[in-house]
Amino acid sequence: MLSVFGSRQSTCCNGTRRRDFLKVGALGATGLMLPDLLRARDAQAKTAAGPKDTTVIWLFLSGGPTHYETFDPKPDNPAPYRSVVGTLKTNVPGTHIGGLFPKLARLADKYSIIRSFAHTAADHAAATHWLSTGYDYPPAANGAPPVQPSLGSILSRSRGPHHPTTGMPTYVGLDHLYAEGPAWLGAAHGPFDARGNALANMMPKLELGRLQDRRSLLHQFDRMDRAIDQSGMMSALDEYEGRAVELVRGQAREAFDLSREDPKLRDKYGKGEKKLGENLLLARRLAEANTGMISVWYGGWDSHGTNPSVNHGTIEQEMHKLAPEFDHAVSVFIEDLYDRGLDQKVLLAIVGEFGRSPHINKDGGREHWPQLGNQVLVGGGMPMGRIIGESTAKGDVPLSKPISPNDLHATFFQYLGVPLDLQYTNQAGRPTNMLPAGQPIAELF
Secondary structure (H helix, E strand, O other): OOEEEEEOEOOOOOOOOOOOOEOOOHHHHHHHHHHHHHHHHHOOOOOOEEEEEOOOEEOOOOOOOOOOOOHHHHHHHOOOOOOOOOEOOOOOOOOOOEEEOOOHHHHHHEEEEEEEOOOOOOOOHHHHHHHHHOOOHHHHHHHHOOOOOOOHHHHHHHHHOOOOOOOOEEEEOOOOOOOOOOHHOOOHHOOOOOOOOHHHHEOOOOOHHHHHHHHHHHHHHEEEHHHHHHOHHHHHHHHHHHHHHHHHOHHHHHHHHHHHHHHHHHHHHHHOOOOOHHHHHHHHHHOOOOEEEEEEEEOOOOHHHHHHHEEOOOHHHHHHHHHHHHHHHHHHHHHHHOOOOOOOEEEEEOOOEEEEEOOOOEEOOOOOEEEOOOEEEEEEEOOOOOOOOEEEEOOOOEEEEOOHHHHHHHHHHHHHOOOOOOOEEEEOOOOOOOOOOOOOOOHHO
């Protein structure tokens, strides 16, 4: 059995906790061995469409990032209706962003900003459910589990759960996110959980405990490869067992192995406290190997103001904690994406639950504000350097072209080649629309 355990945890203001946990051999609480999972996935994907090459990297800024201090700074407004961390001109005339993103300011021609994102869910979990699945589900605010499949799981069902050439999973999660999962589509279409050291995750647990370093790890894996080939064991395995081994020792293993990258590029991406650069580099490698959707987490944006119990300061102080790593890692990723020509087939979606309030409270923070927020899209062969939608002078609601979570989902559906009218039969035997409402954002196509 191949296993990995992680211990990183975090909380939002509603007390939601995250735990890293993965078993590659016996997958989570399902008890399925990897060959069993592959069989189940194939059985559920018999009607799947042929695989596409487009990829969405879902960079989730959990907590609700402030739009004033990030991508809609309102530089000409009086306080508090403007960024408290200043503003920067970008390389796109007339476009300003928050004052702590100097590197992103120089790359504004390579991303488009949605400034009129709006909905009605003011709770983290409820907003995340809507953003991840396209379904508004208020009970999520009270701890209810997700009831609809997420975008990645829909893509897994639509394309098939793995790429027929590379064997790569269609859907990979680099961290656990609420509502990131298949719901009633079944466990076969959940994200391949790649948290932690992905190369080590693919090693036998018993052997991993005996290994001293990465070189020894690779040496042991090479010995296993030769033993398999010389014994003829592969010919004795059925199709699914053989594919399970190939997934672990073949091209998929290489895609997950960051040691294969140029050390100078790894250093350029950096790690940072939350390892955003390292995760984005891994996401780029997975996209190159034709993974269809990869989720990446960068949280901590729940800026209610000074609260010593959770080590939170004012919104200005919290922005100074979050912005440098974000600015650096995302900027390096954008440059790398365009340098490699991947901007035509990879779409980086920088998304969060909602924006923050126009007023600043007594603790120096901004409150949840679903009435307006920003989302940012990079690449995907789409028109970049654009502002989509507009907020009012105070930055409290959309002035033009409100974009809902469903419109955002419709945009991803169209980009990924998923039919907008796609239906699957739910657990009650009823045909269910995977996209209940919404239209693709016309300016991007």
